[in-house]
Amino acid sequence: MNKNHKTILKIIGHIEKIFDYSSGFNKDELLLDSKTLDACLIHLIQIGELANYQLDNLFKRTHNDINWKNINGMRNIITHNYYEIDYNIVYDTITESLPILIHALKKILE
Secondary structure, eight states: OOHHHHHHHHHHHHHHHHHHHHTTOOHHHHHHOHHHHHHHHHHHHHHHHHHHHTSOHHHHHHTTTSOHHHHHHHHHHHHHOGGGOOHHHHHHIIIIIHHHHHHHHHHHHO
16 A cells, blocks of 8 residues: 555544544534534644655545645635634535545545
């Protein structure tokens, strides 16, 4: 297994943790539960770190159906603009974007 595939497995692991942590919460409940929300944010940062710094550019160009720029952008917003985070976007990312991303990543590994 090459470095990119190992990184994809790590990203999948972070997504699965986010799903585990946020499972059973509706939007209002998640946004009011600071511990769970903080845990999800940490894993979103890790996903961005791995996608931006561990996957090589050729790999990302080859798999350009995944919006790597947005993944890193989310990481940058959480990391550098903490007080400007739009938690509605975070919730939408968890509930809408991450299921699509994990599916795409699993297809890469097939």
